[in-house]
Amino acid sequence: EVQLVESGGGLVQPGGSLRLSCTASGFTVSTNYMNWVRQAPGKGLEWVSVIYSGGSIYYADSVKGRFTISRDNSKNTLYLQMNSLRAEDTAVYYCATPSGSIAARWTAFDSWGQGTLVTVSS
């Protein structure tokens, strides 16, 4: 069974940094398209970043230059390093992935973690 567990959220001051982790079980992070998606309180879903199995990386314009996605294959874990945090980065952050072959063909996120809350406030 595929399972994703996020951690690392918390309260941080504007301009600060935080690193989120997403530990996977039941599949291999390095062979899947691993994504971060966030949801501000009371708002909709916003895709944040993807790292492909081959290592290519893409970001939403809203986080480009401030956030860095990475993975540790030995720990089967995905990370999101968040720097220069702003109040508008306050959100629940989910990791998500197409864990099945058909889902991967269409990049449909069939597996999600439970989310971790990041609050940026002074």
Next chain:
Amino acid sequence: DIQMTQSPSSLSASVGDRVTITCRASQSISSYLNWYQQKPGKAPKLLIYAASSLQSGVPSRFSGSGSGTDFTLTISSLQPEDFATYYCQQSYSNQYTFGQGTKLEIK
């Protein structure tokens, strides 16, 4: 980047109703369109991928259609557990944008 626009933003309906939610892309995305359902405090759940393919385990009252720029999600007969927020998402480009969501409420 590709913008996704859903309509309506909210919708009131009754159990047993047929409802349709629309999603429009700012450019052609072929059939790279997915639909998700989200309930309060929960992670989203994949319903439809590739515009019209039903995800395993999803009831057949859910269906999707469309290609290019215009897509629809239809629920043929609303059940109490269907009251939730629905999102479309394009997976055509490398920035996988979501629509703003449609909140389906009980009338």
